[in-house]
Amino acid sequence: MKLLLPYTNEALKLIKKTRAWIGPILIFILIMVAFPLTVELSSTNLSDAFYPVLFISILLVMMLATEDIFLEDYEDGSLELLLISNKSLSQWVFIKIFIHWLFIGVPISLLGAFFNIGANNDLNSSLMLLPALGISTYIFLILFCFGNSLSLTKGSVLGTLITLPLTLPILVILGKLTSAIIFNINYFEFLILLFGILSIIIFAFPAIISRIIKTHLE
Amino acid sequence: MESSYLIEARQLAYKINEVKLFSNFSFTLKAGEALHIKGSNGSGKTTLIRILCGITPATKGEILKKDDLVFTYLGHKNALKTYLSIRDNISLLGLSKNEDLKTLLTSLNLQNKLDVIIANLSFGQQKKVALLRIFLSNSDLILLDEPFVGLDSASHNLLCKFLESRLNNGAGLIYTSHISAGIASKDISID
Numbered sequence: 001m002k003l004l005l006p007y008t009n010e011a012l013k014l015i016k017k018t019r020a021w022i023g024p025i026l027i028f029i030l031i032m033v034a035f036p037l038t039v040e041l042s043s044t045n046l047s048d049a050f051y052p053v054l055f056i057s058i059l060l061v062m063m064l065a066t067e068d069i070f071l072e073d074y075e076d077g078s079l080e081l082l083l084i085s086n087k088s089l090s091q092w093v094f095i096k097i098f099i100h101w102l103f104i105g106v107p108i109s110l111l112g113a114f115f116n117i118g119a120n121n122d123l124n125s126s127l128m129l130l131p132a133l134g135i136s137t138y139i140f141l142i143l144f145c146f147g148n149s150l151s152l153t154k155g156s157v158l159g160t161l162i163t164l165p166l167t168l169p170i171l172v173i174l175g176k177l178t179s180a181i182i183f184n185i186n187y188f189e190f191l192i193l194l195f196g197i198l199s200i201i202i203f204a205f206p207a208i209i210s211r212i213i214k215t216h217l218e
Numbered sequence: 219m220e221s222s223y224l225i226e227a228r229q230l231a232y233k234i235n236e237v238k239l240f241s242n243f244s245f246t247l248k249a250g251e252a253l254h255i256k257g258s259n260g261s262g263k264t265t266l267i268r269i270l271c272g273i274t275p276a277t278k279g280e281i282l283k284k285d286d287l288v289f290t291y292l293g294h295k296n297a298l299k300t301y302l303s304i305r306d307n308i309s310l311l312g313l314s315k316n317e318d319l320k321t322l323l324t325s326l327n328l329q330n331k332l333d334v335i336i337a338n339l340s341f342g343q344q345k346k347v348a349l350l351r352i353f354l355s356n357s358d359l360i361l362l363d364e365p366f367v368g369l370d371s372a373s374h375n376l377l378c379k380f381l382e383s384r385l386n387n388g389a390g391l392i393y394t395s396h397i398s399a400g401i402a403s404k405d406i407s408i409d
Contacts, residue, residue, distance in 0.1 A: 009310050016302055077295025084271050084291060218274050 010099040021103040024065040031057040050119035051178040062140035090210035105137035135194045149212040224390040230279035252391040252403030263394040289359035296348035300337040342368040362393040
């Protein structure tokens with residue numbers, strides 16, 4: 001139970017700060033609903049354009065979701081207390097990102113898969129897309145958190161600019177994975193590649209981010 | 219360092235952007251002693267406290283601490299979540315199950331405000347909520363940066379009484395304050 005306390009604390013903070021997680025989800029829904037309404041495309045073209053729009057909107061929403069992820073704790077002094085306590089700062093970063101993924105990444109992945117049914121009329125491709133969305137939302141969250149930690153006291157624009165190039169390879173892999181889903185070839189190779197990237201950065205980046213935050217506090 | 223010493227600072231110096239804030243700052247603090255750091259605005263009192271806490275590294279000098287020294291710190295920032303209620307903040311700080319909590323909330327006149335959002339409290343009330351962390355801790359050393367700012371006279375007296383009782387029980391205290399606390403302490407100027 002004591003082990004779960006940091007998770008429940010972060011969840012409590014996020015539950016009460018509804019705009020931090022409902023906002024990005026609503027923006028995502030708005031983009032996905034507005035996209036087919038604003039362009040006049042045949043149904044074939046619509047399904048072709050669906051995946052790029054889906055991935056770019058996920059990228060945008062994850063960027064928004066992490067805009068001030070560490071700022072509040074930095075400004076109210078919580079990070080100082082965490083630093084002088086015996087608790088691990090990198091573990092706290094890991095937990096914070098995980099809870100954000102749970103509240104934002106998971107719903108967006110589910111919604112993305114749901115919208116795919118509407119766009120492509122294919123449940124099977126949605127089921128294949130779902131794990132890829134789950135992994136990629138987590139990767140985007142981690143990368144944008146890294147950017148935000150770099151520009152903690154300088155505003156989020158600088159961090160986003162630094163991080164965006166890091167997200168490009170993920171977008172390329174997602175593009176390839178889409179083709180793999182459509183043509184039903186090499187799907188698992190791309191999924192494993194995404195999972196491999198996640199399994200490295202999921203532990204490495206919280207350690208790096210915590211070091212950057214510590215430097216800001218000093 | 220003698221075993222009764224809680225903390226010892228040797229020749230501490232701090233420089234920011236090539237501007238020297240303070241230098242050759244040394245002191246020792248034994249159990250049951252209080253140290254009042256004095257100085258004008260901008261002299262580096264807060265930085266010194268942060269150095270003693272281990273948040274900011276000193277430019278020069280060293281700090282020796284008693285093995286397994288447990289300390290609590292309250293700085294200018296209250297570490298409170300303004301969008302949460304007092305009850306939620308107490309829960310986040312892990313103080314909900316403390317048996318002295320109820321009595322303390324009554325003493326601080328916060329017992330009827332448990333469900334009030336921190337943002338809706340006055341500065342002084344927010345300070346009192348932040349002080350709960352200090353009141354309910356059982357540390358060897360208490361580090362406070364301007365703890366009396368914003369407190370009414372009743373809360374001021376309560377804090378002084380608490381600090382005196384902790385000193386009598388063998389804890390150490392280091393604090394900065396422009397307001398006279400009436401606590402028997404060694405005064406040391408940073409200017």
